[in-house]
Amino acid sequence: MMAPRRCEPGVCGKCAQPCTLGTLSRDLELDLRQLPELRERRLARGDYLFHTSGNFESLYAVRSGSMKVTMLTEDGREQITGFFLQGDLVGLDSVGLRQHVSSAAALEDTVVCELPFALLERHGQSVPRIQAALFRMLSGQIRRELSTLLLLGSLRAEERLAQFLIDLAERGVGPAECGTAIWMPMTREEIGSYLGLKLETVSRTLSKLHREGIIEVVKRGVRIRQERQLRLLAGMNPVPAARPRALAH
Amino acid sequence: MMAPRRCEPGVCGKCAQPCTLGTLSRDLELDLRQLPELRERRLARGDYLFHTSGNFESLYAVRSGSMKVTMLTEDGREQITGFFLQGDLVGLDSVGLRQHVSSAAALEDTVVCELPFALLERHGQSVPRIQAALFRMLSGQIRRELSTLLLLGSLRAEERLAQFLIDLAERGVGPAECGTAIWMPMTREEIGSYLGLKLETVSRTLSKLHREGIIEVVKRGVRIRQERQLRLLAGMNPVPAARPRALAH
């Protein structure tokens, strides 16, 4: 029922079969083929890829499955700062530091490719195109966070959810339109943590959107019924933007 | 009355007198001395350094004064995504793109040093230390935004203001303590835009903190009276963190 995710070709090091490396596969494809050091890691739901304060050594490209990245506030509460789906790059927030500032856990069975940052840095030094690609990835992360920042700063619950759903949809296959199915691998509480809402509010708001016929919700599956209405709620132009991948990660 | 700002030595290109370049002066000091291309720009309050959709070409280091960076939501509202004080680097959010995704305006009379990004990129290519410094700056921006994200996602008005004030204080001279004076070059509305609050709420909350004797507010000047209480409100440990510069920008 739920949509399969985009799968761009590209072979990364030791992975036998073709795998998706998202931005990386676009930006570094040719050069990545030549990197022999890429390791693969398999995670079950709940497994941590790294923890806050652990040594930072690698970025991770999500091959399949999905992850959440969390941070702790100084007084001990946990908040999700991003969801990472197939093709996304995890770990950019700790570049330049010895230790991770966040933790990453799998939301479901997940496979990632490990990209040692020292290696990327070294290659960036000799290949301008790779250095530029690394800059692009870092600044891309900045912009995704800025989108979330705008969302948290000025939108109401309904609008946040609408934007969240459209973002999830557009990170799947093709543009979000009527009938598009969205798979949400995270709990209501996790959605709330990311959107700055309580789980009850998430549940209530999803129910409301369902009741109004804008979406159809069945557990963690959502189907868009009135794309136009949903975009309107999200404060977006009715016409899909030129470059989708706007929010989250 | 208000505290002077930290002033690290370092000479940047054409600027005759020593100037503060913040992170840059720490990371690139030696190499920057050799760059002849650095231009200086002077802005009056309200002047824009760049606009959304304008060509992205340079980063800007704030020598004196302060700036605000704003973004537009798709439905046209404006939100401030960061304040930049002396020594901060403006423009990182558009690295890797042709056009700026944000606008930057001076909050008061301000002087900035222009750092053409192509130049930095070129130098990063030949000098590993500079490439690493650029990575650090980009990832530093990511982490500052993540702090703001946590703030917007889980704190109440009072807590947001407390954290905002401590951040402003610590970006001044030395640690925030009782008696520390803070200068806020922005309006209540601008503070609210950044913190996800309405200007009335900002005003009311500042008044409340004043009434409780935690701070003293006189127009745009604030003096910390009960540091411990303020940190408590901000959800911070009473003891100042090892590395201050946590939030905002």
Added chain:
DNA sequence: CGTACAATTGAAACCAGTCAACCATTGTGG
């Protein structure tokens, strides 16, 4: 089968937003 977890829904409390009035400061033009 029962425990644990996820999700839904209702009712009441509360925090922040909205609307509005008022004051202080600044700058402009008659």
Added chain:
DNA sequence: CCACAATGGTTGACTGGTTTCAATTGTACG
């Protein structure tokens, strides 16, 4: 020089969206 408008700030009363607390149902997994 004064009048007046524009801007920034403060405060009050009211409204409303979200949170909080609580009860209930459904679902997965041992």
